[in-house]
Amino acid sequence: MRGIIAAGNLRSGERLPSVRRLSRARRLSVSTVLQALHQLEDGGLVEARPQSGSFVRHPVARRAQPDSRSTPETPVAVDVSQRLMRALQAGVAAGVAPLAAALPAPGLLPLASLQRLYAGVVRRHPQLLAGGSHINMDEAALVRQLLLRSVSWAGPLAASEFVITNSCTEALALCLRAVTSPGDTVAVESPAYYLMLQLLETLGLKALEIPTDPSRGLSVEALDLATRDSRVAACLLVANASNPLLWIGFVASGRYRSQIALLKTTSSGATHPVTQLVLAEYLESGPCERHLRSLRRAYQRQVDAMRAAVVRYFPAATRITEPQGGFVLWVELPEEIDCSARYEQAIAAGVAYVPGELFSASGMYRNCLRLNCGNPHTPEIDDAVRRLGGLLGR
Known part of the structure; x- marks a missing residue:
């Protein structure tokens, strides 16, 4: 199907055969056809329209992408x-x-679903409204959902590695505090998400910018050269969409588990258990x-x-x-x-x-x-x- 679309044999806006028709014609299960359509959709070739089916996407307007730039060879405040x-x-x-x-x-967010889940959690666990503990405690239900998802990551991870945080930004801050001291140098992508730079500024850390191409990603060669020098105490990198601002986050802490958990406890206490349980139920649900x-x-x-x-x-x-x-x-x-x-x-x-x-x-x-x-x-x-x-x- 990808080849047919790329060759122009299907016009933009043209409706694809239904899932059941493709299933019968190709002698494949419905789930296999759906998975293939999802891959085409993720690749930007197909658009799914509710109650209408799947359609070939219109070509997007294109310009040349920005080139990567040479960056300073020395760290800067x-x-x-x-x-x-x-x-x-x-x-x-x-x-x-x-x-x-x-x-x-706001209309893109599942606010109604989350409101229902919040109401259900509070109804079943009214004692949690008294507030969270000052000691960092991770809800087993949320850790289990993260474990299930870690199977498709580089993991799977161990349950003992997880530290639940109040945001992804807090997770990054805890990691940096665990492995750096003021004045240390951290390697970052260039351009870098500005809140990551703000984190470095707040913690008194210097930034060593590593050239990054919008298509090929960060220059591994430049990073390799930078990290051969012991002056680089940590790397702060994002492998996908660079905007870690979710309302709850986590750290896969490895051997730094005790240190990061202590930092979390002394800085913000426990992430509220109601929030953790709501997210766990949402991740477990089909609508997610x-x-x-x-x-x-x-x-x-x-x-x-x-x-x-x-x-x-x-x-x-x-x-x-x-x-x-x-x-x-x-x-x-x-x-x-x-x-x-x-x-x-x-x-x-x-x-x-x-x-x-x-x-x-x-x-x-x-x-x-x-x-x-x-x-x-x-x-x-x-x-x-x-x-x-x-x-x-x-």
Whole structure:
């Protein structure tokens, strides 16, 4: 099927045969056909439409992707927090199009399901409303769900390795505190997620930026050279969608289990047991997987629409990433365009973005920016991208 679509034998928007028809024609089980369609969907070739079937996706607008850049060979102190907070606060002001902070639209989240689960957990365990323990305690039900999922990771992991945290950001902070001391150097991707840089700044750590290509990923050769030197105390890397801001997280702590658990206890106490039980029940339920598939489709549509708008409205030499997940776009403009210098003008025009220099400890990427695609691409969003493109192209 992938070959047929790639060869152009099926037109964009054309409906594929039904699952049962494909099952009969190919003498395959329905589950095998569904798995194949899911793989085509994940690869961006097919779009599933509720109550309608599967359709060949329309080709997305494309531009060249940004190239990786040479990075400083020496570690640098991080100083992004003040500029970052100013940018994010301006981006949530009334009347400003929400293209800065990477947050999904509330309508994409399973809020009704979570509300029902919260009500059920509280009804069955009213004693938990008294509050969590000051001692870090991990709920066995949640650990079990994580164990089941770890089978498909590099693991499986052992139950004793897990430390449940209040967010993914807290998990990263605990790991860094366990293996570094103020003044140490940490290797990071470049560009790096700005909250990771903020973590390094808060902990008094230096950043050694490693070149990263949007298609091939981090330069393993550069990382190898960097880590041969004992000055690198830790590596802070993200293997997939780079925005770890979930409402609950965990650490696979290995031999650092006792140290990380103690740090968690002294910094924030236990992650509330109600939250842990709700997440465990949600992960165990069938609707969780269905919601994730629906969410991936929505993000893909929104990213495609945003990319098409950037192609229409931004300068012709603009480069754009083609992410395989998540809901943000990294945009590289011609070298002479300073996105940091034009940020205040954009806010005045009612459009927010995150300037690229906030993704670098050394202040690189001033001609780059990041756009949030977490909201449906409405005419209002499209008009905001048009205004932004016009402002940057002057």
